[in-house]
Amino acid sequence: MHAIASVALAVFLIVTGVAHFLAPGYFRTLIPACLRRERLLVAASGAAEVVVGALVLVPCGRRAGGWAAAVLITCYLVSHVDALRRARPDRPRLLERPVGAVARLVTNVLYIAWAVAVARSAS
Template identity: 80%
Template sequence: MEVIAAAGLAVFLVATGVMHFLAPDYFRTLVPAWLRRPRLLVAASGAAEIVVGVLVLVPRTRAAGGLSAAVLVTCYLVSHVDALRRARPDRPRLLDRPVGAGARLVVNALYIVWALAVARSGR
């Protein structure tokens, strides 16, 4: 089960990292307006996700990769908290409403728990 959790996290991270380069416009919408250089942030976070995903995939570096994934995803909480702060019930997109923005926070917290579990299993 631990190997499946690690492989799933690795695939998720690498695929999401690649998507940062294939669909950068979407990921730029997730960057809070007050942060500068959204293009650079999207590219850097995409590259980081790919590298961390590879670390998780390799058994020898799995613990460090899982911990790195937890730190990386924790950094994304800034974006999700900002989205929750700006959320309004009358917005057309569910993710722009309070319930959707709140769900984003919960899902991100679950990603952090997943990454920490993988880190713990990699010891």
């Protein structure tokens, strides 16, 4: 079971990382305005996700990769907290409303827990 969770996390990270390059416009919308440098941050985070995903995929790198994934995903909390701060009930998109922003935040915390579980279960 641990191997399945690890491989699933690796695939998730790699696919999401590649998506940063295939649909950068979407990922730029997730960057808080105060951070600026959206293009650079999207490219850097996409590359980091691919590298960390590859590390998780290799059994001997799984522990370090799991912890690196937890740290990387924790960095994304800035985006989700900013979305929650800016959320309004009258927004047309669900993810821009308070319930959607809370869902994003909770989902991100679950991703962090997944990465920590992979790191802890690696031998």
